[in-house]
Amino acid sequence: MVSSYPEVxxxxxxxxxxxxxxxxxxxxxxxxxxxxxxxxxPDFSTYWRSSAKPFQARPWVDGGTIDHFGWGDQEVAxxxxxxxxxxxxxxxxxxxxxxxxxxxxxxxxDRELKACHNCSGNHTGMLAACVHHGWDVSTYQRADHPAERxxxxxxxxxxxxxxxxxxxxxxxxxxxxxxxxxxxxxxxxARLARLAPRIDAAMRAHPVLIEGEGELDTxxxxxxxxxxxxxxxxxxxxxxxxxxGALAVKALDGGDRAVGPALVALLVRHxxxxxxPQGAGATARPPVLNDAGAVVGELVAELPxx
Numbered sequence: 230m231v232s233s234y235p236e237v238x239x240x241x242x243x244x245x246x247x248x249x250x251x252x253x254x255x256x257x258x259x260x261x262x263x264x265x266x267x268x269x270x271p272d273f274s275t276y277w278r279s280s281a282k283p284f285q286a287r288p289w290v291d292g293g294t295i296d297h298f299g300w301g302d303q304e305v306a307x308x309x310x311x312x313x314x315x316x317x318x319x320x321x322x323x324x325x326x327x328x329x330x331x332x333x334x335x336x337x338x339d340r341e342l343k344a345c346h347n348c349s350g351n352h353t354g355m356l357a358a359c360v361h362h363g364w365d366v367s368t369y370q371r372a373d374h375p376a377e378r379x380x381x382x383x384x385x386x387x388x389x390x391x392x393x394x395x396x397x398x399x400x401x402x403x404x405x406x407x408x409x410x411x412x413x414x415x416x417x418x419a420r421l422a423r424l425a426p427r428i429d430a431a432m433r434a435h436p437v438l439i440e441g442e443g444e445l446d447t448x449x450x451x452x453x454x455x456x457x458x459x460x461x462x463x464x465x466x467x468x469x470x471x472x473x474g475a476l477a478v479k480a481l482d483g484g485d486r487a488v489g490p491a492l493v494a495l496l497v498r499h500x501x502x503x504x505x506p507q508g509a510g511a512t513a514r515p516p517v518l519n520d521a522g523a524v525v526g527e528l529v530a531e532l533p534x535x
Contacts, residue, residue: 234533236269237478237495239487243517243526251487253464253480254411257499260473262389262416266499268478268533271411275479276398277384278406278461279311280414282351283432284387285380285404287425289354292379294361295427298328305431306438307350311460313441314345321438322349329353329360337370338402348402355380355404370403377405387417387424401462411465411479418467418475421457429469432457445489445512452509453496460485466492470500489515490530498532 239251256271258264264271286308289295295305304325312318322344326332333343338352346352352369355376359366364375371377384407385392400406422429432439436450439459445466449458455471464480466488476495480487493513497505505513517526 231264232266232535234266234268234535236481237491237533238531239480239484239490240529240531241517241526242529248526251464251480251482251484251491253478253487253491255476255478255491255495256412256415257476257495258412258415258419258474260419262419264412264415265474267412268495269481271415271477271479273479273481274396274408274410275414275465276400276406276408276461276463277414278400278463278465279348279351280459280461280465280467280477281380281384281407282311283309283421283425283428283459284384284417285351286354286428287383287387288379289358290425290427292358292362294354294358297361298325298357300325300328302427302431302434303438305428306435308354309428309432309459310350310439311347311446312350312438313444314342314347314349315441318350318438318441319344322353325350325353325357329357331356331360331366335366346402348400348404352402352404370405372397372405381405381407384417387420388413389416411477414465414467415475415477418457418459418469418477419473421469421475422473429457432459443511445492448489448509448512449492449496452506453500456496458492460488464488468492468496470496486515486528487530489513490528494530494532498535 254269257266440446446458457469463483
C-alpha cells in the first residue's frame, strides 16, 4: 500500500519570519521499484539533468571502454560526477584525457572551465567511448551521435519507459537530457546496483569525487551509510537507499537550495532515524547569509505528518 502525503515544504527564514517557500514532490520506492510513499504528485515530469550521469556512463562500462583504457573506480566515479572543479577533480580529468589521446580543447561542456567544469568527467567518458569505438569526436553532443543514442537508451532501460516516449532536450553542458516522471527516476535508482554494479560501487567508494567536500551528494553519502546520491540541476535529488529502494525529490520551482533540506528530512524519516546524522546539519538546515557573510536565517524542511 502506498502512503500518500501532501508536498514537502522548505521554508526560507530570515530572522523569525518565513520570507519564501519551496514546494517539492517526492517518491519513495522499494528494491523492486514499487512505490511505498509519495509526496504531492511525483508523476510530475522533469528533466533528469545530472542525475542521469550514472546511467549515461553504463554503456562505457558494459561496452568495454573503461577496461580498454585500464581505468578503475576513480575514473568511473568522475564520469558520474557533478564535481566542484577542485584540483582532485580537474587533475583526474586531465589525466584521463591524456589517456585517450585528447585534451581539454576537445571538451565541449563550456568555453572556459573545461576540466574544471562540473560535467567534464561525464564528457570525458563520452569522448573515451568515441575513441574506443571509432566514433567522431567533434560531434559527440549531437542527438544522432552513437554516444548520445547509447546514453539515452541506457536511461530508458533503467526507468522502464520506451525511448520514443521520453521527451528530450539539451542540457546546460550541451548533451542530450531526458525527462520522465519523478517516480521513474526513483525506480531507476532502485535498479542501479543491479544494472550497473561497478558504477554503484565506484560512486559509493569515492563520494568526494562525485561532488566535493561539504556538497550535497558527498555529504549524503558520507553521513548516511549505504546511500548513493546524485542530484541534478533545477532542484532534483535522487538517492539509492541502503539495502535496496530509492527516493527522488523535485523542487517544483527548480530551487536547488531546497533539495538538501528536503532530501535529508526524507532520508531521516524513511530510514527510521531519530535525528539528522552528525555532519549533515548544515545540509539539513542551510544558513541564509547576508552580504557580509553573517548568518541571518536558515532553510528548514517541513514534512507532512506521517
